[in-house]
Amino acid sequence: MAPVNANPNPAGAREHDQVEHPMKTYAIVGLGHRSHMYLGALTGAHASDGRLIALCDINPGRRAYAEGLAKAAGLAPATFADLDDLLAATRPDRLIVTVPDHLHASCIVRAMHAGCDVITEKPLTTDPTGAAAILAARRETGRSLIVGFNYRYSPIRTLFKQVLMSGIIGHVQSATFEWLLDTHHGADYFRRWHRNKANSGGLFVHKATHHFDLLNWWLGTVPRRVTAHGRRVFYRPETGDALGLTDRGPRCTGCPAFARCGFRLDVAGSDHLTHLYAATEHHDGYLRDACVFSPGIDIEDSMNALIEYENGIVANYTLTAYNPCEGYRVVFDGTRGRAELLNIERQAVNPDGSLVRPVPPEQDRITIQPHFARPYVLDIPPTTGLHGGGDAVMLKRLFAAPSNDEYGHLADERAGAWSAMVGMAANASLATKLPVDLASLVPDVPHPDHAPNPFGPAKIWQTFDPANYPFLRGATVL
Numbered sequence: 001m002a003p004v005n006a007n008p009n010p011a012g013a014r015e016h017d018q019v020e021h022p023m024k025t026y027a028i029v030g031l032g033h034r035s036h037m038y039l040g041a042l043t044g045a046h047a048s049d050g051r052l053i054a055l056c057d058i059n060p061g062r063r064a065y066a067e068g069l070a071k072a073a074g075l076a077p078a079t080f081a082d083l084d085d086l087l088a089a090t091r092p093d094r095l096i097v098t099v100p101d102h103l104h105a106s107c108i109v110r111a112m113h114a115g116c117d118v119i120t121e122k123p124l125t126t127d128p129t130g131a132a133a134i135l136a137a138r139r140e141t142g143r144s145l146i147v148g149f150n151y152r153y154s155p156i157r158t159l160f161k162q163v164l165m166s167g168i169i170g171h172v173q174s175a176t177f178e179w180l181l182d183t184h185h186g187a188d189y190f191r192r193w194h195r196n197k198a199n200s201g202g203l204f205v206h207k208a209t210h211h212f213d214l215l216n217w218w219l220g221t222v223p224r225r226v227t228a229h230g231r232r233v234f235y236r237p238e239t240g241d242a243l244g245l246t247d248r249g250p251r252c253t254g255c256p257a258f259a260r261c262g263f264r265l266d267v268a269g270s271d272h273l274t275h276l277y278a279a280t281e282h283h284d285g286y287l288r289d290a291c292v293f294s295p296g297i298d299i300e301d302s303m304n305a306l307i308e309y310e311n312g313i314v315a316n317y318t319l320t321a322y323n324p325c326e327g328y329r330v331v332f333d334g335t336r337g338r339a340e341l342l343n344i345e346r347q348a349v350n351p352d353g354s355l356v357r358p359v360p361p362e363q364d365r366i367t368i369q370p371h372f373a374r375p376y377v378l379d380i381p382p383t384t385g386l387h388g389g390g391d392a393v394m395l396k397r398l399f400a401a402p403s404n405d406e407y408g409h410l411a412d413e414r415a416g417a418w419s420a421m422v423g424m425a426a427n428a429s430l431a432t433k434l435p436v437d438l439a440s441l442v443p444d445v446p447h448p449d450h451a452p453n454p455f456g457p458a459k460i461w462q463t464f465d466p467a468n469y470p471f472l473r474g475a476t477v478l
């Protein structure tokens, strides 16, 4: 298809930046919800770090909405309905990939072969074929790939990384990781494309890739084998019936049970959702608010996995998507003690399914207990913004590219593959009811670079000395 506006840099559109400060040029493919974080950065806080030259989406309404926001910021990106046309006409330095998960691999591979570096949203991809294709394209083209694992960048999770790198709890031997999605956030995965495994890989891939990446990054190792269980126990027609919503319709808009349903999404009540989805659905039939109790859902909402790592660590992972509260708990047990990170992102959801306003601050607590010592509760850094404060820090790393990366935040295709493959192995284990080796899915995946550990785990026979651990300053001893 011909470009809708093929001139990537019309007169007056920040040409002075081009001449005086040669900046990387950017394009975005997939102009739905997530793209607006990158769009907002390139038209706002990071407008002087990169120049947005092109936008692509199959939906003309979402294309026009994004183009309008860019124009309001003084930019005039070319717009395209087809990625290959965009790549041929504008040759951006970097392509940002924010299409649904099952389309990531195709976009990444095409962009790399067209000579672009790529920033992709998580998960890297949804299946072994996609992972192998991306790794091959990376090898063949030498282009770079960054996976937007925003969860890594949150100041609290970075502090937890610092704790583990310090060696204070010795050699980690086992981990427990429980993630709770509440009925506001969790339900959202059952309304649109995520609800089908062919699109998202299910929550083991789509959502848990964040969590598996955190485990790989915190532990500085790679997973070897996964044994999984998973069921859909809640987002089923039977639950809708049991809640007395027997007169429900196929979607929230126009649903006879709307006013009585605690799972409703009020698209009309949000300008942003209306612009993105309600006003554009006539182009492609994409419904943002399909009923969460529809029979057509085929992903799990209740999942468990036992993950064995190359260095012998075993992790026990749980994810549920219908909780009254939202948050997580991760515990590492080591040869010198124990470290726990507890987060309550939201304590409760309103009876109508909306969020409590004003949004209360998240509650975080890191507890460290060395052997033969009282437990310490750390002084927690302040956070602002979405995803535990991770989004803003990640955007700075992506666009302003500060040189230091002492905690190894930046994730490439290897880290993306190792986390997505845990989910793929979990899906394979659900199908076979057997443990699945990651190497049987995609062989010879290179290990990611791990942040250097300057101290190494404390020796079990050494006397514990709090002075060796700067993060204990300001900690409360229980």
Ligand SMILES: NC(=O)c1ccc[n+]([C@@H]2O[C@H](COP(=O)([O-])OP(=O)(O)OC[C@H]3O[C@@H](n4cnc5c(N)ncnc54)[C@H](O)[C@@H]3O)[C@@H](O)[C@H]2O)c1
Pocket: 029, 030, 031, 032, 033, 034, 035, 056, 057, 058, 059, 062, 081, 083, 097, 098, 099, 100, 101, 103, 121, 122, 123, 148, 150, 206, 387
């Ligand atoms: N890191 C995070 O915290 C986070 C949060 C939300 C979403 N995401 C990720 O961002 C990605 C997008 O999610 P979303 O919620 O924005 O989805 P979305 O459905 O709102 O947006 C996807 C967009 O891609 C477009 N699209 C579909 N096929 C296309 C094609 N062939 N070519 C061009 N455009 C196409 C759709 O029209 C839509 O506008 C997903 O991979 C998701 O996992 C990450």
